[in-house]
Amino acid sequence: MPKRDRAQPGDEPGLAGFGRSAGPATLILSSLAGGPKHGYALTKDVEEFAGVRLAPGTLYEALARLESQGMIEALEPADRRRPYQLTAAGAAALRTHLNAQQRVTEVGLRRLGARWVTG
Amino acid sequence: MSRHGAVPARRAVRLLRWYPASWRARYGEEFAELLMADIEERPRSAARILDVARGGLTARLAGAGLAGRPLAAAGHGVTPQARYRQVSASLGSLAGVLAVFLVAGAVPCSELVIDRQAVPRVIPPLSRPASGALLATDAISAAMLLLLALAVLAAVPVLAAVLATAAAAGFGRADRAGRAPAGRLLRPAAVLLAGGMFLFIGARHFGNGWPGTGGHGSFVPAGLAAFGWALSLSVSAYWAHPASLLASFPRPEVCWMAASPVALAACVVAAAVLVRRAGLSPRVLAFEVRLAVAACAVLPVAAGAAACWVATSGGRLNAPFHAGLIDLACTVVLALALPVAARAARLARRELLLAGSRP
Numbered sequence: 001m002p003k004r005d006r007a008q009p010g011d012e013p014g015l016a017g018f019g020r021s022a023g024p025a026t027l028i029l030s031s032l033a034g035g036p037k038h039g040y041a042l043t044k045d046v047e048e049f050a051g052v053r054l055a056p057g058t059l060y061e062a063l064a065r066l067e068s069q070g071m072i073e074a075l076e077p078a079d080r081r082r083p084y085q086l087t088a089a090g091a092a093a094l095r096t097h098l099n100a101q102q103r104v105t106e107v108g109l110r111r112l113g114a115r116w117v118t119g
Numbered sequence: 120m121s122r123h124g125a126v127p128a129r130r131a132v133r134l135l136r137w138y139p140a141s142w143r144a145r146y147g148e149e150f151a152e153l154l155m156a157d158i159e160e161r162p163r164s165a166a167r168i169l170d171v172a173r174g175g176l177t178a179r180l181a182g183a184g185l186a187g188r189p190l191a192a193a194g195h196g197v198t199p200q201a202r203y204r205q206v207s208a209s210l211g212s213l214a215g216v217l218a219v220f221l222v223a224g225a226v227p228c229s230e231l232v233i234d235r236q237a238v239p240r241v242i243p244p245l246s247r248p249a250s251g252a253l254l255a256t257d258a259i260s261a262a263m264l265l266l267l268a269l270a271v272l273a274a275v276p277v278l279a280a281v282l283a284t285a286a287a288a289g290f291g292r293a294d295r296a297g298r299a300p301a302g303r304l305l306r307p308a309a310v311l312l313a314g315g316m317f318l319f320i321g322a323r324h325f326g327n328g329w330p331g332t333g334g335h336g337s338f339v340p341a342g343l344a345a346f347g348w349a350l351s352l353s354v355s356a357y358w359a360h361p362a363s364l365l366a367s368f369p370r371p372e373v374c375w376m377a378a379s380p381v382a383l384a385a386c387v388v389a390a391a392v393l394v395r396r397a398g399l400s401p402r403v404l405a406f407e408v409r410l411a412v413a414a415c416a417v418l419p420v421a422a423g424a425a426a427c428w429v430a431t432s433g434g435r436l437n438a439p440f441h442a443g444l445i446d447l448a449c450t451v452v453l454a455l456a457l458p459v460a461a462r463a464a465r466l467a468r469r470e471l472l473l474a475g476s477r478p
Contacts, residue, residue: 039153055167056153057174060146064178082149 015097022097024054024062029071029086029094036075036085039063066090127158134168137175139182184209184470185463202474204395206404209467211391213411214273216460218387220418221266222351223452226445227425228263229348231256232339233330234441255428260339262421263347266414273410280397281308303396307389314386318350321375321382325349328372353380354445401476408471411464418460422453 015022015029031037031045039059047053054062063084066072071090075083086094131154135147143150157167180186184205235256281304326345339347353376368376399407429450432442 039149040156043153043157055170056150056157057167057170057172059153060150061174061177064142064146077149080148080152 032086036083038081127155199474202470205470209463211394213463215391220456223449225347225351226449228259255424258424307392310389314382322349425450
C-alpha cells in the first residue's frame, strides 16, 4: 500500500479529472450548452455536430459523473425521458477545457502550416 | 406508455440487468428509453451490448467501492455521508476479499505445516528446497495469524455497531424510506451467525482428523492449524481426489466438503452487506481503514511466500513440501486478491480523507 494517495484523475477539478471519459463529457457539455436535452436528443445532436455516435452505456456513464459533480442537472422527466441542462459549474468547466484545447489546436495547426505542405 | 415496440422493450430490459439496482432506480427508465430508440435504429449491434455490459460492470464495481469515482473531489452536492457510504462499500468488499484470501491461504499453510512434521527438526544440512519451504511455512503462518488478528479486531466494532443500531432503532420501527434499520441488519446478521456457527462447529469437529496432530513443529497453535485445515478441506481435498477415492471418504466428511464452501460464501456476502448497512461512525470507519491498510501490507507476505514455495517446489508427488496444482491455484487466487484488496483500501482511504476524516 502506498503511504500517501497518488493523485487520481478524479481528484482534479473540471474535465481534466474525467480521464478517458473526458471526450464524451466534453461532447455532452457542448451539446447541452445549446439548451436542455434528453439522452436520445443528446446522441443525435452530438452525432450531427461532431460526427461521433455516443453509445448508450458510454453516454450514461458520462452523464452520471457529470451529474455527481454538479456540472449538469436533471430536469423533470417528460414521457419517461429526462432532460438534462448545463449548470454554471459545468459551463465554467467546459469553457476552461475548450480554451485549453483551442491553444493546443492553434499551436498544432501553426506548426503544421510552417513545416508541412497540405496534399 | 412507451412509444417503442415489444421486442426492443424486452431487449432493453435484458440489457438493463447489467446495472446494479441502485443505478437502475435512478437512471433505469430513461436509459431504457434510450436503449429502445437505439435498438430500433440498429436492431443488431454487438458494440452496443459490449458497451452496456462494460458500463454496467463499471457501475457495479463502483457501487462495491472497487472502481470508478462516483464521488469526485470537485464534489458539488456530494455529502460526507455519501462518502462514508462509499467507504463502507469499499470496506465491505475488502472484507469479502480478505475472507477468500484467508481460505485460499489456509490451503498452502496447512499443507506446509503438516509436511513440516515429516521433516526432523534438525537435519544438517537441509536441502535447499526443504529450507526454503520451512521459511515459507513460517512466513505464511505468521502472515495468516496476523491477518486473522486484524480480522477479529475489525469485526468487533462492526458487531458493536450492529447491536447498537438494533437496540436504538428497534426491530419494528421503519425509517423515512419505509425500511426498518434493524430489520435490514437482522437478515445478514442472522446469516452470518448461522453460517459462522456451522463453520465453527464443523471445522472443530473435522479438525480432529488433522494429519498434524502428532506434532507439527510450527509456531501456529495446533488447534488453529487443525481448524484452518478443516475449514479449507473443500479446496485442498475435495477436488484433489478421484471419484473412486472420494467415494471411500466418510459420508459426513464429503457432506462437510460440499457444504462448507456454501456456508463460507454466505458468510462472506453477509459480512460485506453488514459492513455496508451498519452505518459505522466516521471514527469507526477511520479505525477500519487503518486496519485495512495494515492488512494490505501483510497480504503480499503470505502471497509472496506461497508463490516462492510453489515456484521452487520439486520432488516426488508424495514427498514433503511438494506443491501440487491446488497449491498453484490457491497461489493464483492469493495473487489476484492483492490488487483488489489494495484498490478497495486505497479508495476507502481516499473517500475518508475527502469526507474530512483522517485515517
